[in-house]
Amino acid sequence: MSAVTEAKPKIVVCDGNEAAAWGVTLASVDMVAVYPITPQSSLVEYLAKFVAEGKLDAEIVDVEGEHSVLSVLQGGALAGARVYTATCGPGLAFMFEPYIRTPGLRLPMVMGIVTRDTLTPQSVWGGHQDAMSVREVGWIQMYCETVQEVLDTTIMAYRIAEHRDVMLPVNVCHDGNYLSYGAARVELPDGAATREFLGPPSVNWHAALDPERPMAVDPLTGGAGGPGPRMFVKYRKGHCRGMQNALRVIEEVHEDWAARFGRRHAGLVERYRMDDAEYAIMTLGSMTGAAKDAVDEARSQGRKVGLVKVKTYRPFPVRAVVEALAGVQAVGVVDRSVSFGWNGGPLYQDALAALSGALRRIPAMSFIGGLAGADLTVDHFHRVIERTARLAQDGQPGETVWLNEND
Amino acid sequence: MNDFARPIFLEDKLPEIRDSGRLDYRSKTLPTWCPGCGYFAIVDGVTTALKREGIANHEAVIVSGIGCSSRFPFFVNTYGFHTLHGRALPVATGVKTANEALTVVAVGGDGDGFAIGGGHLPHACKRNVNITYLLLDNGIYGLTKGQTSPTSAQGFRTPTSPYENPDRPLNPLLMVLAYGASWVGQAYAGRPAQLLDLIRQAIAHRGFSYLHILSPCVTFDKTNRTYGNLDLQVRDLPAGHDPSDLQVAMAEAMNQEAPALGVYFRQERPTLGQALDSLVDKASGSRKHLAR
Ligand SMILES: Cc1ncc(C[n+]2csc(CCOP(=O)(O)OP(=O)(O)O)c2C)c(N)n1
Ligand code: SF4
Ligand SMILES: [Mg+2]
Numbered sequence: 001m002s003a004v005t006e007a008k009p010k011i012v013v014c015d016g017n018e019a020a021a022w023g024v025t026l027a028s029v030d031m032v033a034v035y036p037i038t039p040q041s042s043l044v045e046y047l048a049k050f051v052a053e054g055k056l057d058a059e060i061v062d063v064e065g066e067h068s069v070l071s072v073l074q075g076g077a078l079a080g081a082r083v084y085t086a087t088c089g090p091g092l093a094f095m096f097e098p099y100i101r102t103p104g105l106r107l108p109m110v111m112g113i114v115t116r117d118t119l120t121p122q123s124v125w126g127g128h129q130d131a132m133s134v135r136e137v138g139w140i141q142m143y144c145e146t147v148q149e150v151l152d153t154t155i156m157a158y159r160i161a162e163h164r165d166v167m168l169p170v171n172v173c174h175d176g177n178y179l180s181y182g183a184a185r186v187e188l189p190d191g192a193a194t195r196e197f198l199g200p201p202s203v204n205w206h207a208a209l210d211p212e213r214p215m216a217v218d219p220l221t222g223g224a225g226g227p228g229p230r231m232f233v234k235y236r237k238g239h240c241r242g243m244q245n246a247l248r249v250i251e252e253v254h255e256d257w258a259a260r261f262g263r264r265h266a267g268l269v270e271r272y273r274m275d276d277a278e279y280a281i282m283t284l285g286s287m288t289g290a291a292k293d294a295v296d297e298a299r300s301q302g303r304k305v306g307l308v309k310v311k312t313y314r315p316f317p318v319r320a321v322v323e324a325l326a327g328v329q330a331v332g333v334v335d336r337s338v339s340f341g342w343n344g345g346p347l348y349q350d351a352l353a354a355l356s357g358a359l360r361r362i363p364a365m366s367f368i369g370g371l372a373g374a375d376l377t378v379d380h381f382h383r384v385i386e387r388t389a390r391l392a393q394d395g396q397p398g399e400t401v402w403l404n405e406n407d
Numbered sequence: 408m409n410d411f412a413r414p415i416f417l418e419d420k421l422p423e424i425r426d427s428g429r430l431d432y433r434s435k436t437l438p439t440w441c442p443g444c445g446y447f448a449i450v451d452g453v454t455t456a457l458k459r460e461g462i463a464n465h466e467a468v469i470v471s472g473i474g475c476s477s478r479f480p481f482f483v484n485t486y487g488f489h490t491l492h493g494r495a496l497p498v499a500t501g502v503k504t505a506n507e508a509l510t511v512v513a514v515g516g517d518g519d520g521f522a523i524g525g526g527h528l529p530h531a532c533k534r535n536v537n538i539t540y541l542l543l544d545n546g547i548y549g550l551t552k553g554q555t556s557p558t559s560a561q562g563f564r565t566p567t568s569p570y571e572n573p574d575r576p577l578n579p580l581l582m583v584l585a586y587g588a589s590w591v592g593q594a595y596a597g598r599p600a601q602l603l604d605l606i607r608q609a610i611a612h613r614g615f616s617y618l619h620i621l622s623p624c625v626t627f628d629k630t631n632r633t634y635g636n637l638d639l640q641v642r643d644l645p646a647g648h649d650p651s652d653l654q655v656a657m658a659e660a661m662n663q664e665a666p667a668l669g670v671y672f673r674q675e676r677p678t679l680g681q682a683l684d685s686l687v688d689k690a691s692g693s694r695k696h697l698a699r
Contacts, residue, residue, distance in 0.1 A: 034567055035523075036551040045554070045566035052570040062555060062567050062574075065493065065523035090473075090491060094523070122489070 009187040009261075016150045016179035019186055020086065020112050020172070021046035023154025025056040026194040027110075030081035030201070033061045033069040037091040038124045039176040040114040044086060066091040070098035070111075077107040078209045078217065082158065082201040086112030088176060089130045090119060096134070102169045103138035104239060105218065106204045108161035109169045110154060113141075115285070115336075116176040117372040125373025126176035128285065128337040132346050138239055140170040140246050141314040143285040147184040149265055150174045152257060155194055159253050162202040165245040173313075175286040175336075177373050182286075189261050197260055243315040250312055268317035270309040271324050273299060277306030279330040279392040281384050284310050284347055287336065287369075287376045294381030305385050316350050322358040325351075330363045330395070332388035334381075334403075336370040344368070344400045363395045369403030376403065409597030409638050429454035432464060434484040440475060445596030445622030449543060449606075450482055452599060453512065456606040457485070460510075467510045470499040472519035475550045475624075476543035479514040493524025496531045499538050500679070507680050510610060511538040517558040518548045521577055525557070532586035535614045537678040541606070542579065542617065545624035546632045553627025560631050580660035583617045584653060584672055590616035591656065591672040595641050596623070597634050601668060608670060614678050621666060644669035 014022070020043050024032065032051075034044040050056040061072050066087050073083040087095060092113060102109070117127030131141060140160065144150045150172065157170040174180065207217055222232025247268065254267030270288075273295055274280065283291045288309045295307045308324045308331075310317070325331055335345020342349055344366035352364055367384050370376040380403045391397060424430065432454035440446050457467055467485035471477035473492035480487025486509075490498045499513040520528060520542050531540065547565065548554040554567040558579065563572040583591055590612040594602040602620065609616035621641070623634050644667045649655055656672040677685070 036548060036554045036567065038551060041551050041554070041566075045569075048567050049569050060567075064521075064525060064557065094492075119491075 009189055012186050012188055013183055014147065014186055015042075015181050015183045016144070016147045016174045017043035017114065017181070018046050019147045019151035020154050020174065021050060022186075022188055023151045024084045024110075025050050026189060026191060027084075027155050027158045027198060028082065028195060028201075029056070029058050029084045031059045031061065031073070031076040031083045033063055033072040033076075033083070033085045035063060035066050035069050035087070035091065037066075037088060039116060039126070039180040040086045040088050040091070040112070043112060043114060043180070047084075066095040067097060070095045070102065073109055074098060074102060074105065074107060077109050077203065078207060080201075080203050080208055083109045084111070086114055088114045089116035089124075092130045092134065093118070099134060099139075100137050104235065106167045106207055106239070106242070107169060108158075108167055108202070108204060110157040110161060111139075111169065111171055112154065113171050113173045114176050114180045115173050117337075121372070123372040126178060126180075126336075127371050127373065128173070128175075128335070129371075131171060131173045132337040132339075135314055135346065138168070138243070139314065140166075140168055140243070140250075140312070142170065142172055142250075142312050143310070144172065144174045144179065145286055145288045145309065145311075147179060147182065148186050148263070150179060151186055151188070152261075152263060152265060155189070155198065156253050156257055159198055160246060160249055163245075163249045163253075164202070166242050166249050167204045168239075168242050168246065173285065178286040187263070193260060197256070247312070247315055247317055266309070266311055268310075268312045269320040269324050270311065272307040272309065274306035274308065274324060274327075276304060277328055278304040279332075279388050280306045280308050280325060280328045281381065281388055282308045282310065282331055282333040282347060282351060284313065284334075285336065287334065290376055290378050291334070291381045291384075294378045294385060297378070298382070298385050303385065303389065305389070310347060313347070313350075316354065318354040318357060321351060321354045322360065325355065325360075325362065328362065328392075330365075330388050330392035332365050332367055332384045332391065334367045334369060334376070334384055336368075336376075338368060338371075363391045363397050365391055365397045366400040367403055368400060371404065374404040374407060380404075409595070409634055410599055411597065411634075412638075427455045428458040432457050432484055434482055436481050438482045439478060441626045443623075443625040444475070445545065445620075445624075446476060446479070446543060448596040448599045448602060449541065449620055449622065450479065452603045452606045453479075453541070454483060455603050456610055457510075459607060460610055462510050462610070466508070467512065468499075468502050470495050470502060470511065470513045472515040472524060473550070474516035474519050474548070476514060476516040476545075477519060493519050493522070493527070495519065496524065496527040496540065499540075500531060500534070500536045503536055503538050504679065504683070507537070512610065513538055513540045515540075515542065516549065516556075517542065517544040517546060517579075518556045521557045521579060528583065529586040532583055532588040532615055532617070534679040535587070535589050535676060535682075537614055537680055539609045539612070539616045539618065541609075542619050543622050544579065544619060545622050545628065546576070547624045547628050549624045549627060553624070563631055565627070576663070578660060578663060579619055580671060581657060584657050584660055588617045588672070589614035589674045589676055590670070592617070592670045593619045593621070593666060593668050595621045595637060595666075595668055597637060598641075598668065605670070612673070614674070614676065640664065641666050641668055643667065644671065
């Protein structure tokens, strides 16, 4: 175990987009592909600036759309580069074709999603619907709560992605508007210490274009002809195994980060004031700040409420969630997106699935808020806490609650 | 010299606006564009052109992509659809193919048409779908706050090319001429009278008409495509330019230093709708569909 780094961290005040750009810079990324979209634009502009100023020694490839962005990065990663981009909303939708293919290729890379609600209705504001819409595609997805966490997670994501047992692309999600433009005091970890933490870039040599072993990547596999179904199943199972391995690797990497840099972020799930909690609320992303304030206030009034924040959403940390909720009699899950067809939020669905897999049934309710940039305030969380308290009493879950319905 | 270099007096302007009838085509939404943006002249041009061509509000459809330019349908009182970034042309093709009676105008920016949506243009040109495409070229991504676009000058500095833009700009006119557009013209937002004339011709043309409109982004481009610079650069096509000669049109298009304004190329040939109809004739051996 390493000691906390000697070098003094540099303090800067910056927003989440700049913090992500600092993370990319400290991770010594070789290549960044760029296409601007609100609220991501300033992130890639910071990267272009850092390269022009000589802070980051990387190629900036300014292309004609997001489909090309990820295609360029696939080429770059195959050729052995450590690569990065960020996008959101319609950009992510347009990127879908190469996006869905990247994890199957087992190309480690990091892509920020500066989360934005999806069209239509037209909106350029924050919400998790974009990232949620691609939650089953096989990327690792982690949601950040603070500007500092955006920076630290962007760096950690490379070590997770490039880990031998994982070899998968990672989305670091930070909330459009709230984190993208919200400025905070941030510690920049020391460059040399960060390089030591990450080690040299580790591409997936199975897929990489290695001149010593010429090969063509991704021929037709499986189905009726060719090698038969077993090859396809082998790849799919391997991908699933990589996702499951990631649960362990994410925790190890967060542990090591805390040991080296003295800053601890929960890797999978954070428990906040859960020790003697009788009921809990569950959150994702930047809303957690206001939710924690509400929990503190409720606690000061003697209410036994706690909070469970999910950081790693894919792979879903089933065990960690079940353990975090072990002692409570009810849970209220707050989503910033919708699972169409279930009339509830996706995190709510996942929490129910995790609990039922563990043969544990507790009354649960879905709360949806913060769509298209709507504010989720401490007052909204008081409503969530109050309703969940009632649920713990009577065990009667009601309909999904739309928190900004009358705002 | 642009048309705005002379002073404009309100008492002269108001009767002119009233007499043009263009307000019949303006929505109640006031444009959100920056004061001085070239796009105002283009809204005036399109609304006046619709009036002069006798096209009623309900007979016109304006289809846009995403960008400052693509906010166009909000400010015009016809049918309108604000599609996805880069997708105005396929949607406009769908509208026209389903209802030939409509006048369909696609509007978008240089990023919309030549970066993210660049794959659609060759096909709209070659199919000769009977729509008009107004390409509002400010050489920048305006809506996302001024990044480099495929028509930005080499060496241009923006937040995505803070050192300098290493790429050469595309040559949109040469591209659409090569793709087979049957009407190709260029206008400048600083010359609204000529702009109006060209919009009218483009709309009246039967087939795919492409009008490239040079338009300054006064907020994010202070150095390159400004009114001052464009005033010095633009020229009219030479007197006696023969718009039936594709090679001459291409030669003119190759001069990007002194962009020529006017009708570069014009050709009559079957439109997509006509081609589909004659295919039905050929396959069925009848002229049944004409009764529709
Ligand atoms: C798929 C997708 N990617 C990115 C964007 C963000 N975006 C909106 S407008 C725009 C560029 C607009 O430039 P242009 O088409 O030249 O229009 P202008 O604003 O200059 O009129 C971009 C990149 C988007 N809306 N959708
Ligand atoms: S940003 Fe530029 S293109 Fe957009 S409205 Fe303002 S001046 Fe026009
Ligand atoms: Mg533009």
